[in-house]
Amino acid sequence: MIEKENFFEMTVAKQNQFLKDASTIDKKKFFTSLTIEECQTFFLKQNNDQTYRIIQNRIQYLSYLPISKRLKILSKVSSSHKLFFYKQIDPYTIRKIQKKKNTWMNMHPKDMANEFEKMDEKERFNFYHFLDAKNLSHVFEELEEEDAASYITELSKEKARDVIENLDVDDAVDIIKELEEEDQTKYLSLVSDETKEELTTLSQYTEDEAASLMDTNFISLDGMMDVKEAMKVLFVEAKEASVVHTLFVSLDHQFLGVLDIKKLIVTKSPCFIKDITDVHCKRVDVHDSIEKVISFVDDYDIYALPVLKEGVIEGIITIDDALRALHETREEEYNQLAGLSGEHEAKETIKAKVKKRISWLFILCLLDILVCLVIASFENMIEKATVLVLFQPIVLGLAGNVGTQSLAVCVRQLSSQKIETKKKKFFYILKEFRNGFSLGLLLGIISFMVVALYLWISNKSGDKSLFMIAGIVSFSIFVSMSFSSLFGSLIPIFFSTLSIDPAAASGPFMTTLNDMIAICIYFLLATFLLL
Amino acid sequence: MDEIIEQIKQKLKEENKETLHDLLLTYHPYDLAQAFAHLDIEEQEQIKQILNPSELSLIFSYLDVEDSLPILEHFNEQDSANIISHMDPDDATDLFQALEEEDQNKVFHHLNQEAASDIKELTRYQESMAGSIMTNHYFSISNSMLAKDAMKKLVKESSEQEVIDVLFVTDLSHHLKGILSLQDLIIASKEEPIQKIMKKNYKFIQANDSIYKAASLIKEYHLNVLPVLRKKELVGIITIDDVIDYIDDETTEDYDKLAGLSGKNTNEFLSMFRSRLPWLCILLLLSFLVSTILGFFEDIIAIATSLVFFQSLVLDMGGNAGTQSLATTIVSLSKNELDQKKEIHRHLQKEWMTGFINGILLGIASFVVTLIFMSIKHTQDPKIMISLIVALSMMCAITLSNFIGSFIPIVLQKIHIDPAVASGPFITTLNDMFGVALYYTLAYLILVLGGVIS
The missing domain is CATH 1.25.60.10 (MgtE N-terminal domain-like)
Structure with missing residues (x-):
C-alpha cells in the first residue's frame, strides 16, 4: 500500500522505484486517491515559457487516473507537447478515439468540417492526430478561410507542411493569406520548393481574376502523343488529378484544346492525340474576370475550363468552384447593397464590426450634411408652411427607394455583362429614365389623392389650399422619382466605365444626389407656388 | 454574340x-x-x-x-x-x-x-420536385462486375454528349448500391471487384424532394452529379449545370427584397412595373405613418425650424445602420449560423453593441458638425441645445435600428416567415418612425420642458 503523504516527500528516483514495485491494484487505489493538485505535481513539469509538459517516464501511469482527471491534466499541457503526447495515450482512450475515427473517415469532408467547427481544443487535437494530412486537408478546404488559417497554427510543423502540400493550391493561397505575416513566411519556408512556387505565382493574382480560382492538378497531354502513350499518362496521373473526365492537350507548349476521356478510351491506336482533340473549346486568360468565368461555365455547361497565360495552360477551373464563386459574388453584391464591406462579417468581434461599418457611415453622414445645407437654405419657406415638413419623408423615401431599385437591377446587369457596348448603355439609361417617369407618374397620382385626403381629415393645411399642397407633394414625387431612376443607372454605369466596382461605390453618391434633388424640387416648387 | x-x-x-x-x-x-x-x-x-x-x-x-x-x-x-x-x-x-x-x-x-x-x-413530378429536372443519361454498372468489365462497358456504351465523372453501381433490381468515381475506376487494378472499390457512403435525393434540397447538396458537397432515387431504386441523376440557376435564385431573392423589388425582374416594361410597384406602394402608405407622427410635432417644428434641417440626417443614419445590421443577420440566418439560442443571443448582443458604439462615435461627430453648421448659419435657435438633440437622437436611433435590424428577421424566422421580407423599405420606414418620434420627443423634452424655448 502506498501512503500518499509519505510518497510526495520521497525523492523522485525513490518515487519511481516505489511505483514500479507496487501491484496494479495498489497503483489504481493510489492514483484514484490523488487530488487534482497532487496529480499535477506528479505528472506535470513546467517549461521555460510557463507552459506545462508531461514528465516523460510518467506518461504510462496516466491510464490509472479516472477519465475526468486525465482530461484535466491534458488540458494543462501546451499544444505542441500535446501532439507528441497523444501518440502515447493509454489503450482505452485510443480505442475510444479510434471508434470515432471510423465514423469520421466515412464522412464527407464537408460534414467533417461541420463537426470540426463544434469541437473544443482537446477534440481537435484528437482529430489532427488521427486523420492523415490528405484527409485533413480536405476538411480544411471546406472550412472558412480564416478558421482554417487559425487551425493550421495548431498543427505541428510537419503536419502543417503536409496539409499545405495536400491542399488545392487555390485554397492554400486563400488560407495562407489569412495568416499573420510572420506565420506566412514561416509556413512558406516549410513547404517544398515546387509548392512554394505555385503558391507565390497564384497569390500574385487578385481575387477578381480567373487565376485565383485555378486548380493546377489536371492531366496534361502532348498533341503528338499516340493514344496508347496518353493512356499510360492517364493511368499514372489519374490519382493526383482533380479532374479526369477532361484532359488538356498542348502542342509545342501552346494550349491546343480539350479531350474528353471517353473519346480517348474508345479511340484505337495508332492515332495522334491532336487529331481527336476538341480545339474549339472555350478558354479564359489568367487575368480575365471571375464574372467571365462564371458566365462561360453557366452558358456553355463547361465542367473544366482551361486557364491560359500567354497561350500556355496554367490551370483549370472546375464547375463546382465556379458555382461557389457565383454564390460568393452574389453574397458580396448583397452586402454591398446594404452598405457593408463585401465579406460576411457574422463571426467578427464587435471591434472589427465597428471598424468595418463606421467608415461607411461616416461618409454617408458627411454627405448627408450636404442635404442638410440644402434644406437649411429653404428656411423661410419652412417657417411659412410647416405642413410641408410632414411630407418631406414621403418624397425622399419614394425617390430614394426607386433609386435603389434601379441601382440594384443595374449592378446585376453590369455584373452579368449584359450591358457592355456604349449603345446598350445609352439605351439602358434611357429605359430606366422611362421606368422612373412612369412609376413616378403613377405614384404621383396616388399620392395626390392620399395627401389631399390626409389634409382634409386632419385639417392641417391651415390657410393654404389643400389641393395646392397635395399638388406640390405629388408633382415633386413624380419629378424626383424620374431623376432617381436615371441616377440609379447612370451612376453605376459611370463607375463601371472608370473601372471602379459599381456595387461598392454607387450607393452613397446616389442616395445623396437623389435626396438633394428631391429636396430642391420639393421646396422650390413650394416657394414658387405658395409665396 | x-x-x-x-x-x-x-x-x-x-x-x-x-x-x-x-x-x-x-x-x-x-x-x-x-x-x-x-x-x-x-x-x-x-x-x-x-x-x-x-x-x-x-x-x-x-x-x-x-x-x-x-x-x-x-x-x-x-x-x-x-x-x-x-x-x-x-x-x-x-x-x-x-x-x-x-x-x-x-x-x-x-x-x-x-x-x-x-x-x-x-x-409525374411537380415543377418544384427534384424528379422534374433529372435525366436518365447516367452510366450504371452492376455490383457483380470486376473493374475490367466496367471499363469494357464504359468503352462500349458511353455516348458523346454527357460528362462521365461518376458511375452508379446497382444490383439486379436496380437499387443503388454505391457510386464509383471514374478516377477510382482508372486507378483500380483490373481484377478488382466493383464492390470493393465503390463508395457506399454517398449523397442522394428522393425524386419528390425539392429542387432546392438537391441544389444545396450539390453546392455544399462539391458534387457534379447527384443520384435521384425512388425509395431505393435509381431513377435518374441531377447534374450540376441544371441546378446553377436554382443556387443563384436564393441569394437573388434576398438581394431583390433588400432593394425593394419583387418577383422576376426582366427588361420588359410590364414586368418592371410588377416588380417595382408593390413595394413602392407599401412604402407610400408606411411613410404616411411617419407623416402622421410628424404631425404631432408640428408646433415644435414651428418654434425651432432648425430642427427640420437635421431631421433627414438623423433618419438616414438610423436607416443605414439598420440596413447593415439587417443584411448581416439575414445572411447569417441563411447560412444556418443562428440555429442555437446561444448563437442568437451572442449575435443580438454583438449587433446591439456595434450599434451603440457606432452611435456614440457618430453622435460625437454629428454634434461637432451641427455646431459648426449652426454657427455659420446665424439662426436664433439655441445652437448647443439643437446640436445636443441631434447628437443624442442620432445615437439612440442608430442603436435602436441596429437592434430592430437584427431582432426582426430572427423573430420572423421563428414564426416561419421568410426573414428577408423585413428587408429594405420595410425596415427603413420602421426605423424612420422610431427616429422621428425619438428626435422630436427629445427636442420637446429639452427645448420646451427644459425651458430653453417657451
Missing part, C-alpha cells in the same frame, strides 16, 4: 451544304442557339436541313423554352417530335409541357418510344 450571328448569316449565303455542316459543328451549341433565335425563317429552315435531329436538338436544349416555341411553330409535327425525342429528358419535358395542349397530343404520337416514356415519367 452579334459577331457570331453575322458570321453564321454570312456563311449560310456562301458555303455549300457539306462544308457548312462541319462549320456549324465547330460552334458551341450555346452560340448556335443564341444565333438561331435571331435568324429569319428561311435561314432557320436552311440550318434545319443541314443538321441532323440530334445536332438540332442540342441547340434547342440551350434555348429558353420561350424562345424555342416560336421557332417550333414553323416546324411540322414530325420535325418537332424528332427534336424533342433527341433532347435530354428534362429539357424535352420542359419544352413538351410548354406546347399548347392540342400540339402536345399531335407531337406525342410522333415521339419515339423512349422519349415518350421519359416524358410520361418526368411529368
Whole structure:
C-alpha cells in the first residue's frame, strides 16, 4: 500500500522505484486517491515559457487516473507537447478515439468540417492526430478561410507542411493569406520548393481574376502523343488529378484544346492525340474576370475550363468552384447593397464590426450634411408652411427607394455583362429614365389623392389650399422619382466605365444626389407656388 | 454574340451544304442557339436541313423554352417530335409541357418510344420536385462486375454528349448500391471487384424532394452529379449545370427584397412595373405613418425650424445602420449560423453593441458638425441645445435600428416567415418612425420642458 503523504516527500528516483514495485491494484487505489493538485505535481513539469509538459517516464501511469482527471491534466499541457503526447495515450482512450475515427473517415469532408467547427481544443487535437494530412486537408478546404488559417497554427510543423502540400493550391493561397505575416513566411519556408512556387505565382493574382480560382492538378497531354502513350499518362496521373473526365492537350507548349476521356478510351491506336482533340473549346486568360468565368461555365455547361497565360495552360477551373464563386459574388453584391464591406462579417468581434461599418457611415453622414445645407437654405419657406415638413419623408423615401431599385437591377446587369457596348448603355439609361417617369407618374397620382385626403381629415393645411399642397407633394414625387431612376443607372454605369466596382461605390453618391434633388424640387416648387 | 450571328448569316449565303455542316459543328451549341433565335425563317429552315435531329436538338436544349416555341411553330409535327425525342429528358419535358395542349397530343404520337416514356415519367413530378429536372443519361454498372468489365462497358456504351465523372453501381433490381468515381475506376487494378472499390457512403435525393434540397447538396458537397432515387431504386441523376440557376435564385431573392423589388425582374416594361410597384406602394402608405407622427410635432417644428434641417440626417443614419445590421443577420440566418439560442443571443448582443458604439462615435461627430453648421448659419435657435438633440437622437436611433435590424428577421424566422421580407423599405420606414418620434420627443423634452424655448 502506498501512503500518499509519505510518497510526495520521497525523492523522485525513490518515487519511481516505489511505483514500479507496487501491484496494479495498489497503483489504481493510489492514483484514484490523488487530488487534482497532487496529480499535477506528479505528472506535470513546467517549461521555460510557463507552459506545462508531461514528465516523460510518467506518461504510462496516466491510464490509472479516472477519465475526468486525465482530461484535466491534458488540458494543462501546451499544444505542441500535446501532439507528441497523444501518440502515447493509454489503450482505452485510443480505442475510444479510434471508434470515432471510423465514423469520421466515412464522412464527407464537408460534414467533417461541420463537426470540426463544434469541437473544443482537446477534440481537435484528437482529430489532427488521427486523420492523415490528405484527409485533413480536405476538411480544411471546406472550412472558412480564416478558421482554417487559425487551425493550421495548431498543427505541428510537419503536419502543417503536409496539409499545405495536400491542399488545392487555390485554397492554400486563400488560407495562407489569412495568416499573420510572420506565420506566412514561416509556413512558406516549410513547404517544398515546387509548392512554394505555385503558391507565390497564384497569390500574385487578385481575387477578381480567373487565376485565383485555378486548380493546377489536371492531366496534361502532348498533341503528338499516340493514344496508347496518353493512356499510360492517364493511368499514372489519374490519382493526383482533380479532374479526369477532361484532359488538356498542348502542342509545342501552346494550349491546343480539350479531350474528353471517353473519346480517348474508345479511340484505337495508332492515332495522334491532336487529331481527336476538341480545339474549339472555350478558354479564359489568367487575368480575365471571375464574372467571365462564371458566365462561360453557366452558358456553355463547361465542367473544366482551361486557364491560359500567354497561350500556355496554367490551370483549370472546375464547375463546382465556379458555382461557389457565383454564390460568393452574389453574397458580396448583397452586402454591398446594404452598405457593408463585401465579406460576411457574422463571426467578427464587435471591434472589427465597428471598424468595418463606421467608415461607411461616416461618409454617408458627411454627405448627408450636404442635404442638410440644402434644406437649411429653404428656411423661410419652412417657417411659412410647416405642413410641408410632414411630407418631406414621403418624397425622399419614394425617390430614394426607386433609386435603389434601379441601382440594384443595374449592378446585376453590369455584373452579368449584359450591358457592355456604349449603345446598350445609352439605351439602358434611357429605359430606366422611362421606368422612373412612369412609376413616378403613377405614384404621383396616388399620392395626390392620399395627401389631399390626409389634409382634409386632419385639417392641417391651415390657410393654404389643400389641393395646392397635395399638388406640390405629388408633382415633386413624380419629378424626383424620374431623376432617381436615371441616377440609379447612370451612376453605376459611370463607375463601371472608370473601372471602379459599381456595387461598392454607387450607393452613397446616389442616395445623396437623389435626396438633394428631391429636396430642391420639393421646396422650390413650394416657394414658387405658395409665396 | 452579334459577331457570331453575322458570321453564321454570312456563311449560310456562301458555303455549300457539306462544308457548312462541319462549320456549324465547330460552334458551341450555346452560340448556335443564341444565333438561331435571331435568324429569319428561311435561314432557320436552311440550318434545319443541314443538321441532323440530334445536332438540332442540342441547340434547342440551350434555348429558353420561350424562345424555342416560336421557332417550333414553323416546324411540322414530325420535325418537332424528332427534336424533342433527341433532347435530354428534362429539357424535352420542359419544352413538351410548354406546347399548347392540342400540339402536345399531335407531337406525342410522333415521339419515339423512349422519349415518350421519359416524358410520361418526368411529368409525374411537380415543377418544384427534384424528379422534374433529372435525366436518365447516367452510366450504371452492376455490383457483380470486376473493374475490367466496367471499363469494357464504359468503352462500349458511353455516348458523346454527357460528362462521365461518376458511375452508379446497382444490383439486379436496380437499387443503388454505391457510386464509383471514374478516377477510382482508372486507378483500380483490373481484377478488382466493383464492390470493393465503390463508395457506399454517398449523397442522394428522393425524386419528390425539392429542387432546392438537391441544389444545396450539390453546392455544399462539391458534387457534379447527384443520384435521384425512388425509395431505393435509381431513377435518374441531377447534374450540376441544371441546378446553377436554382443556387443563384436564393441569394437573388434576398438581394431583390433588400432593394425593394419583387418577383422576376426582366427588361420588359410590364414586368418592371410588377416588380417595382408593390413595394413602392407599401412604402407610400408606411411613410404616411411617419407623416402622421410628424404631425404631432408640428408646433415644435414651428418654434425651432432648425430642427427640420437635421431631421433627414438623423433618419438616414438610423436607416443605414439598420440596413447593415439587417443584411448581416439575414445572411447569417441563411447560412444556418443562428440555429442555437446561444448563437442568437451572442449575435443580438454583438449587433446591439456595434450599434451603440457606432452611435456614440457618430453622435460625437454629428454634434461637432451641427455646431459648426449652426454657427455659420446665424439662426436664433439655441445652437448647443439643437446640436445636443441631434447628437443624442442620432445615437439612440442608430442603436435602436441596429437592434430592430437584427431582432426582426430572427423573430420572423421563428414564426416561419421568410426573414428577408423585413428587408429594405420595410425596415427603413420602421426605423424612420422610431427616429422621428425619438428626435422630436427629445427636442420637446429639452427645448420646451427644459425651458430653453417657451
